[in-house]
Amino acid sequence: MGIQGLTTLIKHHYPSRTWRTVTPRGKLVLDGKNVSEIVIDKNWLHGGQYGEPRDHFIRFFRRLSDSGIDPIVIFDGVDYNREKSDTKLHRKKEKVKKVFNAILEDRITDSVVPIFTDIVFCETLKELGVEFIFADGDADRDTARIANHYNCPVVANDSDYFIFNLKAGYIPLDCLYWDQQPVKAKLYERDQFAYKFYFDHNPDLIYLIPAIMGNDFMKRMKPRSLSGAIADASQKAKISGTEMKQDEKLDMLYYISTFDTVKDFMTHLSEVCQDSEICSIKKNYEKAKELYDVGEISMVDLRESKNLKTANGTLLPRFIRQEYRKGCFATSVMAVLVLNESTIPVMVDSPHDYTAMRIGEHIRKCIYMILSPYLSKPEVIETTFTHHMEDPHPREERVRWTDVRLNLPYIDDMQYLSKNERIEILCRVLETPFEVQMIFIKSELIWKLVAVSLHYWSQHAHPDIHLIEALVLCFIHCSFDETVCPSSDLPDYKRNKMWLEALHIFAQWKSTYYDAFRLNNVLMNPLPFMSPALLFNGKLIMHYACTREFIMHKRKILESSSAKTLFEKLMSVCT
Template identity: 25%
Template sequence: MGIRGLTTFIQNRSHLYLENYELHDTNLVVDGNSIACQLYKWHTSTHDCFGGDYDKFSKTVNDFYDLLAQCNITPHVIFDGGYEKRKVNTVISRMKNKIKSSNLLNSVTETSISVFPLFIRIVFEDVTRERKVNKVRCDFEGDTDIANIASALNCPVLSFDSDYFIFDTLYIPFSTFDMTIKRGKTANKNVYKYICCKIYKVENFLKSFEGLQKTSLPILAVLLGNDYVKRGVFTMFYKNLKIQKCHGNQSDQQKRIKSLLIWLQNETIESALQKVLSRYKKTKRTIILYKIEKAIKGYNCFNSKYMKYLGIDLNIKNKVKIEIDLDKVNNSIEIDDEDEEIPYEEDSSSEEEIFITPNEPDLNLPMEFLQNFRTCIYPPCFMDILVYNQYYCIPQVENNTSNHSHNISFDILSAIYKILTGKTNSLICICRITAYQVGKVKIPPCEVNLPKYEEIKTLNKENKYEYFENVLKIDKNYKKCLNNFPESWHLLLITINYYLNKSNTNWCIVYSIILSKLILSYVDEKIGFFYRSSKIFLKKHSQSRITSKLTYHKPDNVKSALEYINKDDCVNCLKKLIYYFEMDDKMIRNPKIFDRALVHSISEFQSCLLHVDYLNTLLGFPLRSISIAECLNCTFVYNFTKNLNKRSNLDEYVELLLKDSPSILDSFCLIINKVKEFTITEVAMQPMGRKRRKKKTVKEICEEMEHLNIESDNEVELDPNNKFTLLRIC
């Protein structure tokens, strides 16, 4: 949920509320959604403006789990599920902000603007799964269950969410979490490893405000505003609250937090509610009280239903359950219905949005769906589609004068909706509809014959693949193409085929994606990810060209070629290509060089890859799932595509570039030729190099303008012999 300003309030007084803590030899409950973002933001050196470097982020996540393992810390990762109705306004507001940030993001502004790439949470989940870490996905928001599970285990929560200052649980803010290992000694002089951090205990917070009760803290959260009740509702209350001064130049929100805490020192939960609600007429009091009660119950500790998915069989002990005597609150309020009530302020939502009763969904869902969802097989969006008939398109860096990047995947989304719900009506997509606006778009119903959700488990792999094939309109011959490749390539190649048929692109970006896959899956395996930096790599391999000592036999098929890739060729390959993983210095200084249209194409490909993977998952994996971290580095794809767009003959250029890495060159050539052989699309079969355009004469331009009914500047006469006119027209 999040409580605006509370994190800053605590940090400004960290010496009072946060204790130095050595984290080791313990359980740790990890807020998966929050930590994925924090690890990406603070510990991954990547270029957001190109769409995300998932190999780098995967390395960061692995480093995080290595750190925990070395300190004998057992993580239990909890992920959020679908959005709750009460979150819709917040979600849309965040989408708008992300769209604004995406429009402003370029090669210069990326140092101050961050836009999380499409796949960061999926990569975090992939690494969590590969490392066999305990994990579970909640049906909806997981804050309460995270606190409950941590209470049951009597261990801290690692997150960066201000709600955990209200929960009665140990909490480690990620901003205090040092991603390095320290060493300490026990009383017996045994050495142990630990992570240095700071821990929050609610008891320390209460000590600073004598008389403040633990059960009153949720009232603080509600009055400051959260997803249940907007702060603007309590305008009348704030007009009668004595505002306290804060040291330094503190914001109004900081003063408001301090004022509320001092006021709550002398109030019980019932008396506080009585004074707040007394400012309202009876017609609105009941609705507001109901919403406040719902918000307060969200901070209660109880035994979470998700514990069994983590193998936890414990009960929460010695926890205070927050209960409100509603009758006592209502009966003690005296207010004349004719009294003037000052309207709420500071909120852009309508009265209907603020006072509407939460519409909690009745989860009468198939047990098989819930099992797959809670064990993190299904993505969170499946819950939104199934329960609310809605899908939220995650904003990406795009060209905002074009259709949003997920428009290319609507056919796949329509099929997913039909399988999940069995309905033939339209799925509602929440997405960018203009340069800066978010709106609803109805996706046309899917006309492909598809199985019902309950029927999927009865299908064999071949039947599942046929449905998969039909949705993506894959030519039957394309399956012959896939037979030439290892299974780890199949989903990527199918996505490329779909992308070529749906987008206005050329072969340059396809070459780059395939080469990215070769490097991340095969070159990295031979020489390690450590050498992604050109300085570090060249320092180690600064000697002259390496000539492979192995006897090399040129293979005649893709599988053999990939098996023949050797370390020497990998070193030579990266000597040529390592620079493409970095941003050109010229781009850092000049945003005009930044090609937003190319980034838009990369974003479209990412959308295709995401939704093809979703469809594959829903159909029970007719194809092997793809590892994004072993496939996509968007900085490389962007830079290499820009380079290829300058070439008149792509194949000749690649041969020249990789001539010192024959095993990689042969693998690449075999792959690209197979893809061309079985890809039947007008876009894909266009000439691959740049077409040199013949310069038009002034006369031709004038005739063209006349044909198109284009009006010229009234001050400039269109004279075919006038060179100045041509300059003005251009």
């Protein structure tokens, strides 16, 4: 993420211990994706223990609040210009490989973000009343512009922020000491960086760093002629006793700083590089300056931004834009509206089975049908990654909805339908019988989306009764017990055939609930949404599925009459 190699360079040659220590107060702008991933469960192999990150998020933001900090969180939006499509596909591919290696070869090489992590984070922000917004596209520029508007630092974990012209500086996440009172931080200031590396005579020279080193939007430039010129300059500097070091990236920084202007640098390139290389570097520089040299924008103005257009070229309806900004219209659904495309999430799933997301194909077709007036084609291109290949590649499928035998309204109609009418549509899509619909009403409405998803899952995944009981018991435990069950207290079970089958079955439930959540969004949220943090603990559910003491656990958890009644109702939905 960010500029290749820049974090390492700064860590070695401009370490945070040399930065100014500050005690943040007032506004602080946070990169949502970065913050949501700092607490990724290292034991993600069971599909996610979502209560644990929720507790961590709550503690994190309460510590900020106790220290007088008023955070604003900015989330990534849709890659509407397709500038990061290659980067995104590469990351999906790497995620599949990590899952494959971890499950089959018992090699957990890196963290994998479980499917509900971002949703749990967003729901927790709503619960805490923390201000947040979804950007149109990549959030970095908007994060920087909002920080400039409020004249406050950015908190993130992205080397791009070393280059942005931030008025109040940048605090890397590991330099925000939030677990102490008052909260303190180490503040990176670009002016000081420029002074350290001799860029202070012309700040525009700093944009040559991403232009040459590359980032998520630009490929790294590696012309041999330029590398040779840098090496020659480094050798001459070494002989003369000046500061250039034996470090390729550091040498490049000092080399750039020897020029008075960007124009001088480009003129010099004409003497050492080919025309095509000069053209590419010049193009990258212009792109980098546009990206990193930002102004400011208020939250009010960002909410009214109209950069996003539908796939058929029309303006996005205001009511959809408003729902999207406040986290009530999934980014993945917005991507369908804007791009006519959908990238299916990578699940923590058995490598021996086709992706668990297959179970929601009917639900997704209905979503596409409802969105169809704004699509440019009568089909949506779904990109899927599967787990059964060591070198996975994206598989594209053109999905049509002509076989959907339901008379569904279009998205514009949702404004004029009552809540009950929209609930009825959701139940029709999820094939929910009337008797199941009537189980959870009014006071228990919070469980209705869970119940209809549970019914759909049981009819399409055909789980064994023991696995149904394990899942429902997990729901009861997570929603009734205020203390999160630490995953470290639970044993690891042998990853045999039974374990893999259970992993796949539970991945199918998560897939169903994920698509039901998106359908609920498209219908303008007629049903309340219960956070997965209050439902699903992957390690706990695998414990219930694999332990011989299941009956004993069941008896203990269902001691209260309310827990037992809810358990019986949820089981009746499936059986």
